[in-house]
Amino acid sequence: MSVRPISPHAKALRRNSTDTENLLWQELRDRRLGGLKFRRQATVGPYVADFLCAEKRLIVELDGGQHSAETDAHRTAELERLGYRVIRFWNNELTENRDAVVERILAEASALPSRFRAGQPSSNSD
Template sequence: MPTHAQRLRKSPTRTEIRLWRLLHPLRTGGYHFRKQAPIGPYVVDFACHHAKLIIEVDGDTHGTDAGIRHDAKRDAFLRSEGYKVLRFWNTEVMRNSGGVFYLICDGLGAREFIDSSVGTPSPSLLTRGRVSHRASGKIETTPPPTLLLAGDIGGRDE
C-alpha cells in the first residue's frame, strides 16, 4: 500500500508541476530536491535537505484561520528541525515565477542561478509575510495581489 507521500507524488497539482519545472536549473546545478518529502509528522511539498530549505505552495485553504494556525504550527516544527520554510501562494508560482525563482535562489544562497533577464521580484512578493523565515515570522491572512514579473500566465490551482 502506498504511503501518503507516495500518493501525493503521483497526483501533483498544476502548481506543483510548475514549481518542479522552475527548480530544474537548480536541480541540474547541484541542488537535490525531493517532492512530497516526509519530515517528522508532516509531508512537505519540496525539500532540499542539504540546504535545509522547504518550499510550500499554498492554495486558498491556507488563508483561513484554521489553515494559518496549522501552517504556523507546522512551520515552527520544521524550523525546530533546522529548516528554512518558503511559502508561496499558487497564484505567485503561476503568475510570478521569476520572483518565486529569485526568492528560492536567495533562500539557497544560490545567487549565481539568477539570470539577469528574470529581473528582481515584485516588492510586494518580498514583504507579504508568507516567507516564514523572516525575523518577524508574521503570516498575513490576505491573498496577494496579482503579480506579473516574467510574463507568465497561469490559472487557479487547488
C-alpha cells in the same frame, strides 16, 4: 527527527500533484536551480514537505485555498524547530510571477550553509 523514507501518504501526494506544484517542480528538478537537489513530497518528521533541499535544510511550500494560517504557522514552527528553513508561496504568486518565486528560492538557499562537505554529493537517504 530527520527526513524519512517516503510514506504512502507522500506517494499519493506525488501522484496527485497540483498543476502549480508541477510548474515549480519543472524549475527545481534535476538540479536545475543552482545545482541544488530538491525532492518533492518529502517526508520530514511527521510532515510531508512540498519540496525539500536536504543539503540546505530548505523546505518550499506552495499554499492554495485549502491552507489555514493557524495550521501553517504551527507546521512551520515545528519544521523550524527541527532545523529547517521554511518558505511559503501562494499558488497565485507562482503562476503570476514564476521568475520572482524561483529567484527567491535560490536567494534563500544561497544564504544557507550546506550540510555536506565540499565535493560530497547528497544522497537520497538525507
